[in-house]
Amino acid sequence: MNGGPLIVQSDKTLLLEVDHPDAQACRMAIAPFAELERSPEHVHTYRLTPLGLWNSRAAGHDAESVVDALIKFSRYPVPHALLVDVAETMDRYGRLQLLNDPVHGLVLRGLDKIVLLEVSKSKKLAGMLGARLDDETIAVHGSERGRLKQALLKLGWPAEDLAGYVDGEAHSIDLAEDGWTLRSYQQEAVDGFWAGGSGVVVLPCGAGKTLVGAAAMATAKATTLILVTNTVAGRQWKRELIARTSLTEEEIGEYSGERKEIRPVTIATYQVLTSRRGGTFTHLDLFGARDWGLVIYDEVHLLPAPIFRFTADLQARRRLGLTATLVREDGREGDVFSLIGPKRYDAPWKDIEAQGWIAPAECVEVRVTLTEAERMTYAVTDSEERYKVAATARTKLPVVKALIDRHPDEQVLVIGGFLDQLHTLGEYLDAPIVEGSTTNKERERLFDAFRSGELRTLVLSKVGNFSIDLPEAAVAIQVSGTFGSRQEEAQRLGRVLRPKGDGRQAHFYTVVSRDTIDTEYAAHRQRFLAEQGYAYTIVDADDVLGPPLPQVD
């Protein structure tokens, strides 16, 4: 219509022309409700999904604002049927509400009687609903609050949960007042969460998600259960809470493989909760050990399946999910939506970078050419092993070294997915390795040495995908990854995004073998970051290695 950057197609894909002058504004406008699917050089593909639309609906956007954005940036007339579909899909959220009735307890109310009638006939809801109280109200078994929301989402009628929460056991928690305040986006995130009751806050790694958690605790002023991915991450939470809140060492317990403390604020690992013996979960008591007023899920994109089940029974407690990437590789975003809650806040990474709260980062994909012999091996390897062969090619070694040498004054993390490759690298670079078998004690020692500057280079296995706080790292070099995991890429970039004291830039290199599936996987991993506005420059390994040394024979 007006030469805009966006082509809206009736199959619900949106094509964004990247080089168009309005592309950036358009990206900002559609990001709240559309999911990026592909991001090659010139045209990015987004998709409209029901979940994306419902998340933006829950965040207070109405169908009109979505329709306006599509029409405003569209190059051609937007298919009418698609606009109708957007409006209808968004309108499905909240037509059913879960409420707390003073007489009947938990009830499902239909703002639309027909919808209520329709879902009440569904076999999927059998056993969850009780007596029909009137035209627009049906009693709900209190214990089924979570499972009912899951089922309704699957039926396409996600309920708005207004049934409220128990306060839990009160516990005095305040933010410490010595010379710092929450950043504006952190405050907005906490306000959004609290107003919504429960849900997910999406912020980049390094943007201070722990402080959002601390502020939520200071708002709830109640006993809190914090679930984290591993023990070291848990200790970082503890350290941060002691520094930034009125909580003392004695008030915070660690519930991990090593210790089983239950205190007013308890930090537990997902693994310990999901561990079982003889088919029964052994540590479930933790959920009932106290009258928790708030449950915080760190790295909610990694939440293991059993935790979803327990969470279904925790619907009367306030739940805060924290993550940098809401995308899950297992497609269970719907369960996060119905059981933890809708997305309550997110901010584009580039916005927070523009405010100076995370370091600007340059992303470079370095392509190496395999040697004749490596190409031969690759060619004769069957498909299952191929990725490993391509990703762990020895040709990458000197390239990694050259990249490190390009930043002589920076601390460097080398991150990969295959242990033997990492051991080779560790020897080659004379750098220590942190992997799964590294004891927590040793990890903390190495991380401390790195933080203090004593150690310049550290090699990390998949443990580096999880929250590790290493503020000094300014350069990360990725040598291999898992499949094409988008969240992994984001976590790894996140390792270098903590703002540097003097505003230095961060560098993220990904070293990839040319003409192999290594290249494809790398492209897949980069998708999420492309959505956040990070563009990769592709360079040849020879440009990194510099001119070849003269041959001496």
Add this chain to the structure above:
DNA sequence: CAGCTAGAAA
């Protein structure tokens, strides 16, 4: 009680 190892789970 710290440190190590094997074995299970997802």
Add this chain to the structure above:
DNA sequence: AGAAATTCTAGCTG
């Protein structure tokens, strides 16, 4: 669609 890696428990040792 599959393989690798991680993290837990439990049992042993000095």
